[in-house]
Amino acid sequence: MVIALGLEGSANKLGIGIMKDGKVLSNCRKTYITPPGEGFLPKETAEHHRQNVTKVLKDAIDQSGVKPSEIDVICYTKGPGMGAPLASVAVVARTIAQLWNKPLLGVNHCIGHIEMGRLITGAANPTVLYVSGGNTQIIAYSRERYRIFGETIDIAVGNCLDRFARVLKLSNDPSPGYNIEQMAKKGKKYIQLPYCVKGMDVSFSGILTFMEERAEKFLKDGYTPEDLCFSLQETIFAMLVETTERALAxxxxxxxxxxGGVGCNERLQEMMKQMCDERGAKLFATDERFCIDNGVMIAQAGAEMFSSGTKMKWEDCFITQRYRTDEVKVTWRND
Amino acid sequence: MEGFELFKQGAEGRIFKGTYLGKPTIAKERFVKKYRHPDLDSSLTRERIKSESRSIIRCKNAGIRTPALYLVDFNRRIIFMEHFENSIVVKDFISSVSEEVANKLACKVGAALGKMHASNIIHGDLTTSNMLLVNKNNQAVYEELKDLDLIFIDFGLSHIESSAEDKGVDLYVLERALISTHSLAKSIFEQVLDGYKSEYKSGFKEVFIKLEEVRARGRKRTMVG
Known part of the structure; x- marks a missing residue:
């Protein structure tokens, strides 16, 4: 029986959660939301995490009903992510690990998403599409690693959406991607945009530039902001579904x-479902509680590592902005 | 499509098997993908059918084996091409043979790629699933490498480009596919590059420099120094 506490703060979400043998005891989150037209910067985001971390930690422990003494392992996000926010949360992880005398484990953020997704959906050995503000990867498990089959060669899909939202000055509350999704539902006219697939890799920066340069003109020419959101979603999601299909085949x-955060977009899920149906495959997806960055996913991946005997030396418990999914040896799967 | 039966569902479309003008034939149907907007779907499909047919013809001129092209039907979104009745996918072949044989094959793959790039054909989706080995004597035996012909398929993402950049990316796509599929990836890819060098003497240096650049571009890679 393992009780794991996970802390996540690699981007603008501060999340702390507690897992007990695959059951979520608590999953608390606080998001740093910036004004329309602005993104979140490392310094201010870290400041936000520092101001809220004790409150979120207390909530997570209170809601879980466990005492600190019952916790077996403290898990935190080692990377990848933004340096300052990562560090602000890692400091808290180190502190409580020493305070309560618990082992400390640094978890790869992407692995956290994958393990949480597998746990919640029951998917045994899926091809994984991991899409968020900082990452876009197509991953499959093979020979003790989560291997990256395809990825973005420039910016992440969520970053493309976030920055497009800034062009239209859409609200960042609850998230720019959510607001684009709602507007896209009302879009009708499809504008042909650049479409960039290279084997199993994708590129989004050209599409973003195209939109940034022409959005104003499109709006003058009679297209609505809703049409732009619709066209952007249809194009970039088609790229993701196509490359995922290549990896499947x-x-x-x-x-x-x-x-990942973009994974709770219902249009993306719907398109992926259609692709899966056409080839007799099965789609697994989760909702915003687990798609969007959270603490329990770090606790879950950490619990798997802990159960399979992983120990981390104190000096290895640092943070790193660059930490690829395939760098982690998967010790907890035996297939 | 009378007399054709579904053979498998590939990444881009359905593959049917049958006979056309008395020859064993594969029909690749890029059926309408319902998940895509109809405008996007039709323009992408047209583009891919064009690229695939063009590159097949260009490969033929360059002396690289591909399926022979029989018919391109834009309206039905189908390409009819040669079917190799006795063939094995390179991916499966590599997992079934010794390291030595795998390396020899890799050298052969590299040489063919060198030739392809010397003719400015960029494949766009190089994986070991997109290469076949065909027995020259038309038997279902795949033991002796010298009895096997290497065939490239799936040119849907291909294009014609003379720049070293696109050739470097092409090699990088292959390297990544090898790493994610084969445990011998490192030595295999070294052999590929050796073979490549031997067939593309005038351009390999520039392409290898680009390959290094492209490798360094990967996101979230650990950087030392």
Whole structure:
């Protein structure tokens, strides 16, 4: 029996959660929301995390009903992510690990998403599409690693959406992607945009530049902001579904799992479902509680590591902005 | 499509098997993908059918084996091409043979790629699933490498480009596919580059420099120094 506490703060979400043998005891989150037209910067985001971390930690412990003494392991996000926010949360993880005398484990953020997705959906060996503000990867498990089959060669898909939202001055509350999704539902006219797939890799920066340069002109020419949101979503999601399908065919896989913040977009899920239906595959997706960055996913991946005997030396418990999914040796799967 | 039966569902469309003008034929149908907007779907499909047919013809001129092209039907979104009845996917072949044989094959793959790039054909989706080995004597035996012909398929993402940049990206796509699929990836890819060098003497240096650049671009890679 393992009780794990996870702390996450690699981007603008501060999340702390507690897991007990695959059950979520608590999952608390606080998001740093910037004004329309602005993104979140490392310094201010870290400041936000520092101001809220004790409150969120207290909530997570109170809601879980466990005492600190019952916790077996403290897990925190080691990377990838923004340096200052990562560090602000890692300091708290180190402090409580020493205060309560618990082992400390640094978790790869992407692995956290994958393991949480597998736990919640029950997908055994899925091809994973991991889409968020900082990451876009198509991943499949093979020989003790989560291997990256395809990825973005420039900016992440969520970053493309966030920055497009700034062009239209959409609200960042609850998230720019959510507001684009709602507007896209009312879009009718499709504008042909650049479409960039290279094998199993994708590129979004050209599409973003195209939109940034022409958005004003499109609006003058009679297209609505809703049409622009619609066209952007249709194009970039088609790229993601196509590359995921390539990975599926290459791996002979019959399961797709979508994780990461952009993964709760219902249009993306719907398109992926249509692709899966056409080839007799099964789609697994989760909702915003687990798709969007959270603490329990770090607790879950950490619990798996802890159960399989992973220990981390104190001096290895640092943070790193660059930490690829395939750098982690997967010790907890035996397939 | 009378007399054709579904063979498998590939990444881009359905593959049917049958006979056309008395020859064993594969029909690749890029059926309408319902998940895509109809405008996007039709323009992408048209573009891919064009690229695939063009590159097949260009490969033929360059002396690289691909399926022979029989018919392109834009309206039905189908390409009819040669079917190799006795063939094995390179991916499966590599997992079934010794390291030595795998390396020899890799050298052969590299040489063919060198030739392809020397003719400015960028494949766009190089994986070991997109290469076949065909027995020259038309038997279902895949033991002796010298009895096997290497065939490239799936040119849907291909284009014609003379720049070293696109050739470097092409090699990088292959390297990544190898790493994610084969445990021998490192030595295999070294052999690929060796073979490549031997067939593309005038351009390999520039392409290898680009390959290094492209590798360094990968996101979130650990950087030392």
């Amino acid at each position: 290459h791996c002979n896989s019959q399961e797709v799992l979508i994780v």
